[in-house]
Amino acid sequence: MNMRLLLTLALAATGFAETHRFEPTKFYNTFSGAHPPALRIKPGDRVITYTIDARGVDSKGVQRGQPSNPQTGPFYIEGAEPGDTLVVRLLRLETNRTTGWSASLLAPYTADPAFLRAEAVREPKIATWQIDKQKGVAYPNPDEFKGPRFELPLRPMLGCIGTAPPGKAAYPTGFPDNFGGNMDYNGMGAGVTLMLPVFEPGALLFLGDGHARQGDGEVVGSAVETSLDVEFSVDLIKKKKINWPRLENQDFIMVLGSSRAINEALQHATTELMRWLMESYGFDERGASLLMGQGMEYEISNVVDPEFTIVAKMRKRYIGQPR
Numbered sequence: 001m002n003m004r005l006l007l008t009l010a011l012a013a014t015g016f017a018e019t020h021r022f023e024p025t026k027f028y029n030t031f032s033g034a035h036p037p038a039l040r041i042k043p044g045d046r047v048i049t050y051t052i053d054a055r056g057v058d059s060k061g062v063q064r065g066q067p068s069n070p071q072t073g074p075f076y077i078e079g080a081e082p083g084d085t086l087v088v089r090l091l092r093l094e095t096n097r098t099t100g101w102s103a104s105l106l107a108p109y110t111a112d113p114a115f116l117r118a119e120a121v122r123e124p125k126i127a128t129w130q131i132d133k134q135k136g137v138a139y140p141n142p143d144e145f146k147g148p149r150f151e152l153p154l155r156p157m158l159g160c161i162g163t164a165p166p167g168k169a170a171y172p173t174g175f176p177d178n179f180g181g182n183m184d185y186n187g188m189g190a191g192v193t194l195m196l197p198v199f200e201p202g203a204l205l206f207l208g209d210g211h212a213r214q215g216d217g218e219v220v221g222s223a224v225e226t227s228l229d230v231e232f233s234v235d236l237i238k239k240k241k242i243n244w245p246r247l248e249n250q251d252f253i254m255v256l257g258s259s260r261a262i263n264e265a266l267q268h269a270t271t272e273l274m275r276w277l278m279e280s281y282g283f284d285e286r287g288a289s290l291l292m293g294q295g296m297e298y299e300i301s302n303v304v305d306p307e308f309t310i311v312a313k314m315r316k317r318y319i320g321q322p323r
Helices: 003-014 113-118 262-280 285-295
Strands: 019-021 030-032 039-041 046-051 071-077 085-095 099-103 126-132 137-140 157-162 170-172 193-197 205-211 228-237 246-248 252-259 297-302 308-315
Touching: 046 071, 046 205, 071 228, 085 157, 085 205, 157 193, 205 228, 252 262, 262 285, 262 308, 285 308
Parallel strands: 019 046, 039 071
Antiparallel strands: 030 170, 046 228, 071 205, 085 193, 085 228, 099 126, 126 137, 157 205, 193 246, 246 252, 252 308, 297 308
16 A cells, blocks of 8 residues: 555554545636635545536526636645645546537647538537446537437546646636646546646645546537546645646556657657656666656547647556555
8 A cells, every 4th residue: 555545544544634625616617726725625625516518507406607618626735835746636527417518520730631621510509418327427418419329438537637836827727738737638537546736835725627528639629518526635746846737547657758849749748658667667768768668658639729638658567566
């Protein structure tokens, strides 16, 4: 069992860890340390809350925020300081209404320009999706398109999660970067552990942009957008600096790199994964290179945001336990 989990369990055992039920009253459209904390929590604490959808609509169909991607939070983590790493465990993500929506045409960056100019449908339309939690599927309304009917398994995820960027900067919630943000990675679901750099006192954690599911790359420019019930816990690794968001699930360690140039996003993710292998798993640069050369896997997270996001992945069975 790793030290971070032991610390969380120890806090819970002593009674210092708390569970907070947080009812948002204000939602933000920028990631920024200038926003006042919505709730102060401690390492080891658990939060139960919810998100509204990317257009600001809640589970009851009420307009609660403004487009796009209004964020719940920010959550101030006691003791978090610049140069620390914030650890966020996504414990539960569930859809909380019966409908979602998405764009219905390929986004410009995902298709050949000649096709878009000469052959593609010009008129953008929003498609309505039905969400059936009992069956665990989502499907578009069949009268809104031509072709065979289809349904896809639900895979709830957060399109946005991040800390405040440095220097009280304000990034629109459409942006991903080294603080996290709008990474739109469909692996950002329940059961994962996310590590984020801390740039401002308290870290100031934001989350939002709930998706019922999303394909790789978010190629129509949206997922099945909806509101979510969310449960998460937080922890801190003191004086541990990371450069890009790191993610773990049962099978992989991963890094999410973002940039306007997709090759640079890949470079960010690859470099940070190498650093992780060298810092925590006992590899030197040559050993990490040999492993990555034959064991590396990549995913395209998003190719539609102002910065694109690439995920560099390594299977845990190749590397063992961290040292």
